[in-house]
Amino acid sequence: AQSVTQPDIHITVSEGASLELRCNYSYGATPYLFWYVQSPGQGLQLLLKYFSGDTLVQGIKGFEAEFKRSQSSFNLRKPSVHWSDAAEYFCAVGDISGGYNKLIFGAGTRLAVHP
Amino acid sequence: DGGITQSPKYLFRKEGQNVTLSCEQNLNHDAMYWYRQDPGQGLRLIYYSQIVNDFQKGDIAEGYSVSREKKESFPLTVTSAQKNPTAFYLCASNQPGTGGFTEAFFGQGTRLTVV
Numbered sequence: 001a002q003s004v005t006q007p008d009i010h011i012t013v014s015e016g017a018s019l020e021l022r023c024n025y026s027y028g029a030t031p032y033l034f035w036y037v038q039s040p041g042q043g044l045q046l047l048l049k050y051f052s053g054d055t056l057v058q059g060i061k062g063f064e065a066e067f068k069r070s071q072s073s074f075n076l077r078k079p080s081v082h083w084s085d086a087a088e089y090f091c092a093v094g095d096i097s098g099g100y101n102k103l104i105f106g107a108g109t110r111l112a113v114h115p
Numbered sequence: 116d117g118g119i120t121q122s123p124k125y126l127f128r129k130e131g132q133n134v135t136l137s138c139e140q141n142l143n144h145d146a147m148y149w150y151r152q153d154p155g156q157g158l159r160l161i162y163y164s165q166i167v168n169d170f171q172k173g174d175i176a177e178g179y180s181v182s183r184e185k186k187e188s189f190p191l192t193v194t195s196a197q198k199n200p201t202a203f204y205l206c207a208s209n210q211p212g213t214g215g216f217t218e219a220f221f222g223q224g225t226r227l228t229v230v
Contacts (some may be wrong), residue, residue: 032216043221052144
């Protein structure tokens with residue numbers, strides 16, 4: 001079955017430090033991969049997506065992610081974290097098997113930023 | 116502006132009561148989804164619909180029902196059979212592509228509490 005694993009439930013970094021959030025997926029075909037961000041009590045906003053082509057994708061707010069097929073990973077990175085980046089981050093894979101579109105999410109990683 | 120509107124933002128339910136959460140989109144998307152979010156569990160798929168008058172059960176459909184009579188509307192009813200309905204509910208939509216997957220857009224969510 002298709003699944004997404006985010007190994008880190010909570011991560012704390014200092015403002016200005018670099019960030020990497022991990023995501024591993026299990027999917028039989030070419031994956032459609034997404035990273036979303038959620039502020040408390042809000043909906044989800046798309047940060048970036050990978051469908052095909054260049055394995056390093058750029059997103060909004062200075063985020064990037066790298067698709068590594070050999071590792072079944074799609075880790076999210078940011079070179080310098082800002083206090084406003086504190087939020088919950090979700091990795092997701094788009095499942096088109098069976099003729100239906102479904103998004104399968106990981107459990108999320110909550111990011112705290114120390115001043 | 117195009118988007119997804121969920122209402123109400125907060126909803127309180129008494130034991131044994133059915134309640135309906137509203138989701139409306141003006142993005143002209145064919146596909147719509149309902150997710151349930153609990154702390155530490157990410158987003159779990161309740162129901163999804165690819166087209167009007169058609170919908171499919173997701174991973175946790177028990178105790179929920181939906182309808183899709185209009186393209187822009189996908190209401191979710193939480194029935195009395197749902198034993199633990201307190202959660203944050205998110206509605207999403209996208210436009211299924213030919214042989215691919217497209218970005219999903221999310222509403223701002225409804226927080227349901229049993230009192």
